[in-house]
Amino acid sequence: MMPDLDEYKWIIPDFVWELDELIDFEKLIKALPDADDLAKLLPDFDKIGESFASLKGFLSPGAPGETAFRATDQGYDNDKQFKKVSDKEKIDQLQEELLRTQLKYQRMLERLEKENKELRKLVLQRDDKGIHQRKLKKSLIDMYSEVLDILSDYDASYNTQDHLPRVVVVGDQSAGKTSVLEMIAQARIFPRGSGEMMTRSPVKVTLSEGPHHVALFKDSSREFDLTKEEDLAALRNEIEIRMRNSVKEGCTVSTETISLSVKGPGLQRMVLVDLPGVISTVTSGMAPDTKETIFSISKAYMQNPNAIILCIQDGSVDAERSIVTDLVSQMDPQGKRTIFVLTKVDLAEKNVASPNRIQQIIEGKLFPMKALGYFAVVTGKGNSSESIESIKEYEEEFFQNSKLLKTSMLKAHQVTTKNLSLAVSDCFWKMVRESVEQQADAFKATRFNLETEWKNNYPRLRELDRNELFEKAKNEILDEVISLTQVTPKHWEEILEKTLWERVSTHVIENIYLPAAQTTNSGTFNTTVDIKLKQWTDKQLPNKAVEVAWETLQEEFSRFMTEKKGKEHDDIFDKLKQAVKEETIKRHRWNERAEDSLRVIQHNALEDRSISDKQQWDAAIHFMEETLQSRLKDTESVIEDMVGPDWKKRWLHWVGRTKEQNIRNETKNELEKLIKCNEDHAAYLANDEVTTVRKNLEARGVTVDPCLIKDTWHQIYRRFFLKSALNHCNLCRRGFYYYQRHFVDSELECNDVVLFWRIQRMLAITANTLRQQLTNTEVRRLEKNVKEVLEDFAEDNEKKVMLLTGKRVQLAEDLKKVREIQEKLEAFIEALHQEK
Numbered sequence: 001m002m003p004d005l006d007e008y009k010w011i012i013p014d015f016v017w018e019l020d021e022l023i024d025f026e027k028l029i030k031a032l033p034d035a036d037d038l039a040k041l042l043p044d045f046d047k048i049g050e051s052f053a054s055l056k057g058f059l060s061p062g063a064p065g066e067t068a069f070r071a072t073d074q075g076y077d078n079d080k081q082f083k084k085v086s087d088k089e090k091i092d093q094l095q096e097e098l099l100r101t102q103l104k105y106q107r108m109l110e111r112l113e114k115e116n117k118e119l120r121k122l123v124l125q126r127d128d129k130g131i132h133q134r135k136l137k138k139s140l141i142d143m144y145s146e147v148l149d150i151l152s153d154y155d156a157s158y159n160t161q162d163h164l165p166r167v168v169v170v171g172d173q174s175a176g177k178t179s180v181l182e183m184i185a186q187a188r189i190f191p192r193g194s195g196e197m198m199t200r201s202p203v204k205v206t207l208s209e210g211p212h213h214v215a216l217f218k219d220s221s222r223e224f225d226l227t228k229e230e231d232l233a234a235l236r237n238e239i240e241i242r243m244r245n246s247v248k249e250g251c252t253v254s255t256e257t258i259s260l261s262v263k264g265p266g267l268q269r270m271v272l273v274d275l276p277g278v279i280s281t282v283t284s285g286m287a288p289d290t291k292e293t294i295f296s297i298s299k300a301y302m303q304n305p306n307a308i309i310l311c312i313q314d315g316s317v318d319a320e321r322s323i324v325t326d327l328v329s330q331m332d333p334q335g336k337r338t339i340f341v342l343t344k345v346d347l348a349e350k351n352v353a354s355p356n357r358i359q360q361i362i363e364g365k366l367f368p369m370k371a372l373g374y375f376a377v378v379t380g381k382g383n384s385s386e387s388i389e390s391i392k393e394y395e396e397e398f399f400q401n402s403k404l405l406k407t408s409m410l411k412a413h414q415v416t417t418k419n420l421s422l423a424v425s426d427c428f429w430k431m432v433r434e435s436v437e438q439q440a441d442a443f444k445a446t447r448f449n450l451e452t453e454w455k456n457n458y459p460r461l462r463e464l465d466r467n468e469l470f471e472k473a474k475n476e477i478l479d480e481v482i483s484l485t486q487v488t489p490k491h492w493e494e495i496l497e498k499t500l501w502e503r504v505s506t507h508v509i510e511n512i513y514l515p516a517a518q519t520t521n522s523g524t525f526n527t528t529v530d531i532k533l534k535q536w537t538d539k540q541l542p543n544k545a546v547e548v549a550w551e552t553l554q555e556e557f558s559r560f561m562t563e564k565k566g567k568e569h570d571d572i573f574d575k576l577k578q579a580v581k582e583e584t585i586k587r588h589r590w591n592e593r594a595e596d597s598l599r600v601i602q603h604n605a606l607e608d609r610s611i612s613d614k615q616q617w618d619a620a621i622h623f624m625e626e627t628l629q630s631r632l633k634d635t636e637s638v639i640e641d642m643v644g645p646d647w648k649k650r651w652l653h654w655v656g657r658t659k660e661q662n663i664r665n666e667t668k669n670e671l672e673k674l675i676k677c678n679e680d681h682a683a684y685l686a687n688d689e690v691t692t693v694r695k696n697l698e699a700r701g702v703t704v705d706p707c708l709i710k711d712t713w714h715q716i717y718r719r720f721f722l723k724s725a726l727n728h729c730n731l732c733r734r735g736f737y738y739y740q741r742h743f744v745d746s747e748l749e750c751n752d753v754v755l756f757w758r759i760q761r762m763l764a765i766t767a768n769t770l771r772q773q774l775t776n777t778e779v780r781r782l783e784k785n786v787k788e789v790l791e792d793f794a795e796d797n798e799k800k801v802m803l804l805t806g807k808r809v810q811l812a813e814d815l816k817k818v819r820e821i822q823e824k825l826e827a828f829i830e831a832l833h834q835e836k
Helices: 006-011 025-031 035-041 045-059 073-128 140-154 177-185 229-246 290-302 324-331 345-351 355-362 388-401 417-457 466-486 489-517 522-539 541-562 571-587 594-607 614-643 647-652 659-677 687-699 706-734 736-740 751-795 797-803 807-835
Strands: 167-171 203-209 214-217 258-264 270-274 308-314 338-343 373-376
Touching (some): 140 203, 167 290, 167 324, 177 308, 177 338, 177 417, 214 229, 290 324, 308 417, 338 345, 338 417, 345 355, 466 571, 466 797, 466 807, 489 751, 522 594, 571 751, 614 659, 614 706, 614 736, 687 706, 706 751
Parallel strands (some): 167 308, 203 258, 308 338
Antiparallel strands (some): 214 258
16 A cells, blocks of 8 residues: 655655665674574573462461561551651642642743733834834723723712723721732822821822823823832822822812823723721811711722722731721722722731631621621831832741641632732723623713703704813903003093093192192292102102003903904803902003103103293193182082082972081181182181181171081182182183283293193193003013913913803813713724624
8 A cells, every 4th residue: 555655765865775785784683682692591480470479468467477577556646646647747738839830830830921011012112113113003001091081170079970991999097008000000199107198189080091100190291200200209209299299288189180191001091099097087288078988989989880889908907996997898889899808917927816717708707897808918027118119028928837828728729919919900800891891881871861952952052162162252352452552542541641630630639739829929930840750750759650551451451351243242151350450550561661751751740831832822721720629519519518509409409418418518608708709718727716716606696616617628718719710710711911921020920821831731641641551662662461360360260260250151061071981982992892
């Protein structure tokens, strides 16, 4: 049946076919011994077998010579006891051998995992350097973490139906929660303190695999290298600062979540939330509601039916002192999503008298709490400077020599943080796969409801969320600020001149004009006026002018900001515009050098007395007349309030005078007689004149106080003076000709008209100067301040929430968030299916 191989002889080298020519095989065969000779050389196996059989019979019981080899009865009993001891030793040896075998394979597994970790790190580094020239997709865990971040921002009060899984780490204060989390993350990333509360707010840690061991915050681009001690210290410090900043004044803990992402080779992918430790007593320095706040935060996270509860119990203290186990058993009575972890097992084994008690704690028999799995870990020797590697070595060494494993109280898969991390990760992803699609459907239904509500309530409006509305309002506000530059110079100057005169008119009349008018000749009048104008200009006038200009700018700015734009006006921006206006006004400061330049201009304007033409003279007369008439009207009103209504009003309106008004009226009549007798009377009453008036009134049965007489005289004389000044003003209408001749050969003197012309010209020049400062400098500076305020508000989310309110804003915000969550959930589910 062999095939013909002649055709394949070329495969065999030629020297093989030539061997028979070089070696005489027949001669070699004849030289070898035959089979019979070889058999003689071998030993006789039959005889050897007989010898062994006789030896066996000799040593067995009942054989000849039995008495010689049998020991005494006592010796025989000792042999039986030794045999029992030997059996026990064999069992112990087998158990130790089994444990050694488990540890051997455990080390082999860890070595293979380490090699796999290094290989994965190399692969990730190659991908990171772009060797494959392909864009790396975002990891599953990062996609999932983004969804949780959006949900956290969407509703920080936990009212949203968010049932997405995350691992919630709870435990009593100082039970070792943070240390377990650090062992899982393989880095000492959290701030530490001896006995004091360090975790003051929830910290969401997203673990994922990466080529480098780094950490970064959700809202920051800085990467902390976890292999460098200085970066670790900086990270711990940053976490502590963020925690303290999140805690409001008067509180100890915060509900605000700090989001941290940790990447590194060999890390198990999952999302963990480290919560503040549960406390039994509020100590000094804590807010009174700290205990209740921590309970409410813990319950809020644990009541999620898909949350995995990692319950941390301190093994070094009595289990009966634990608070967290009761809390966990309330939230998950069946233990379907709870993993129990006993920490500090090394201290527990050393201090606890009965090792069975540790077993009972691990199995949950000492308290009414059920769990999916029970784990025992060691997180170091209590030294905060220990490295993760040294802690892992200490943990492995402890469990290798621990009685808990040797006596089978604990199984090998129930110990070490490595096994815990694997179990938690498996449980987390199992829960994610089971619940994520259901959650996506729930958000899809929510989105439909919100979109329907928007269409019914705001059919003609775009869905603008709070940030988009802020940008729209920002553009409107900047447009309104630019509108200030479109105000005409004439409008600015009219407003400034009018407002400035309203502000300084009282000072001019009371402190400059009236005192100067009491003088006896024109020289004294002009001297008094010049001195008082100089003092006024040096001390008060420039400052008043700048105040008026700033107030005018504020009023115009407010008018543009609050003016409704007809149908296009959106009242949703009113509160924001008001806040921007108030903050801008608070920040704006007028140019300090403006007063100095204005003082020189005003001083020069007031020194000028040369009225160039009749038109300016008439304008000054008109200005003076208006001012005096306004003052006379005010004085008449004051006198009427003092003396009560006249006879016409008393009859027409059926009102009467009070007793004091009657006294004032009698005093007024007496004083008017005094003025009629002497029209050149001085502005003040002499003491003897006051006595005369009082006695005249007493003679008519009116008792009056001297102070009341002087007070009434002030108003009566003021009215008389203003009427006289108005009459003099009318006479000066034709006085321009005499003014040009410096009132030579004329009894008419119109120095008061020149004063009012100087005041009027100063007002016009000041208004013009202020208008230039406004349009050239201050409006631009105001616009810059508005931009700065808007930029500050844009970065302050709380401010935007406070200023942009209403159902429409909230509905748009909810729509945006729900859409974003749904889209990211769908992308995550698609990636999850692809990974399967």
